[in-house]
Amino acid sequence: MTTGTLITVAPTGAESAKAEVPALPVTLDELLLTAKECEALGAAVIHVHIRDDEARPTLDQGRLRETVAALRESSDLIVQLSSGGAVTDPEADRLAVLDAGPDMASCTMGTLNFGDDVFLNRWEFIVDLHTRMQERGIVPEYEIFDLGHLTALARLLGRYGLPHGGHVHVDFVMGVPGGMPGTTQALVAAHQALRDLPEGTTFSATGIGRSTIPVLLAALSAGGHLRVGMEDTVTYAKGRPVESNMQLVARAVGFAQLAQRPPLTTTEARALLGVAPRAGA
Ligand code: KMH
Ligand code: ZN
Numbered sequence: 001m002t003t004g005t006l007i008t009v010a011p012t013g014a015e016s017a018k019a020e021v022p023a024l025p026v027t028l029d030e031l032l033l034t035a036k037e038c039e040a041l042g043a044a045v046i047h048v049h050i051r052d053d054e055a056r057p058t059l060d061q062g063r064l065r066e067t068v069a070a071l072r073e074s075s076d077l078i079v080q081l082s083s084g085g086a087v088t089d090p091e092a093d094r095l096a097v098l099d100a101g102p103d104m105a106s107c108t109m110g111t112l113n114f115g116d117d118v119f120l121n122r123w124e125f126i127v128d129l130h131t132r133m134q135e136r137g138i139v140p141e142y143e144i145f146d147l148g149h150l151t152a153l154a155r156l157l158g159r160y161g162l163p164h165g166g167h168v169h170v171d172f173v174m175g176v177p178g179g180m181p182g183t184t185q186a187l188v189a190a191h192q193a194l195r196d197l198p199e200g201t202t203f204s205a206t207g208i209g210r211s212t213i214p215v216l217l218a219a220l221s222a223g224g225h226l227r228v229g230m231e232d233t234v235t236y237a238k239g240r241p242v243e244s245n246m247q248l249v250a251r252a253v254g255f256a257q258l259a260q261r262p263p264l265t266t267t268e269a270r271a272l273l274g275v276a277p278r279a280g281a
Contacts, residue, residue: 005256006225008045011245013231014057014086026051042253042263057086059093064100080104087117107140109149113178145179165274168201175211182211184218
């Protein structure tokens, strides 16, 4: 049954430079304001990469903990930390992201060329991420950049069991140079490949750069959920830079409402994803 739409905002990422994209939220204050405003518009999950004082990507443990605590204090969003980091981050630092105690963390299901770089995700590293999240009660979002990543996920779940919470949620990250293209045809293929995963597996999708809108429309029509944000696109329309993450969330909410699949509340999103309610909620 098609439900409402889970909207995830990925506001920052690790790839864009603040100097080139001034609207990118890179300080804690900028992130908190973005979180609040995106939640008010209809986002339920925030996928977080943080920056240092020079606005460079960092996995600094103190900053990660501070960010998780501050986001929880100032919003009801589900806090999903990126364990992908930047392509240069060592595995140990990426695993240590879990020590910051987020509600969710990303878990990329394979290695791929990433533009001119390589985004390395060895099998044993994936197993470590998955099993540590099981032990710590963190719900994974499995990042799928290519079709083979779904085969790897079926293998992972077959060998090591379901994630914490028992629900499987994947995110198709489409249009990365080196991964699957951001097209309706590729989304249909990825959607069909979900049949090899546990019944009830849900998916969201995001298209990098100019594939944003085709992927958004295809995902909605296929019963999927949406991820949007300046991690994935910094151009709103030809010749028009994105002004803010809120602009992208508002557009996604508008499309979801047109599709008669309005945004899920944070409470509904927790129930869908198997994320425990906030203490006291
Ligand atoms: N920054 C990319 C290398 C994730 O957050 O888990 C990896 C990425 C995926 O963004
Ligand atoms: Zn990310």
